[in-house]
Amino acid sequence: MPTCATTDGFIAPMLLVRSETLPEGPDWLYELKLDGYRALASKSGGEVQLRSRNNKDFNARYPGLVKALESMPDETVLDGEIVSLDEAGRPSFNALQNHGPRSSLHFFIFDLLILRGHDVMAEPLLKRRALIEKHVLPTLADPIRYSPILEASLPNLIRSVREQGLEGLVAKRRDSRYEPGERSGAWVKMRVNRTQEFVIGGYTLGGRHFDALIFGYGRMTG
DSSP states (O other): OOTTBOTTSOBOOOOOEEOSSOOOSTTEEEEEEOOSEEEEEEEETTEEEEEETTSOBOTTTOHHHHHHGGGSOSSEEEEEEEEEBOTTSOBOHHHHHTOOTTOOEEEEEEEEEEETTEEOTTSOHHHHHHHIIIIIGGGOOTTEEEOOOOOSOHHHHHHHHHHHTOOEEEEEETTOOOOTTOOOSSEEEEESSOOOOEEEEEEEEETTEEEEEEEEEOOOOO
């Protein structure tokens, strides 16, 4: 494994810069900002590991996704997002938090770090995506999916995301290398629809009514 790996082989995912605007031009490509849990999927010695961005074990929590990833190439590491889709096919973080046996869970692949034991993180993003399409996707099936490049102008993409109630967009430099644990600015994320969930943490009673409520903001993903 590369020198950026921890003692257990985990590689910290590359991070995104949050922004109110996204860069435009031929050097950039765009993807949907998926409202889910960032995760790294690896297979070594025939064993699949699904880990959170903070190196927490996701195997027991998402056994169906682990099973679906068993056919990926050995000695390979993928970067992606665990997402639950609602009845309209849109990512739902609430559904992900409360997923059950019938939940529509998917793992969306958007990058490749290691392929059959070869470190490809220094390759440009477009090359890494080409390797995914050629060597990884043909081995996998639903519920494993691919995060596609969105082929439209940025204003049109923003308008479409807003109209469909999706979370936002991500811009990535086409030639960007994969920088584990870094927030270099080669990847930028922007929220388009700023919905906010509230969580009630407790209350005190005052006669027949609530005297006080304790509440907090729901998790901002990404």
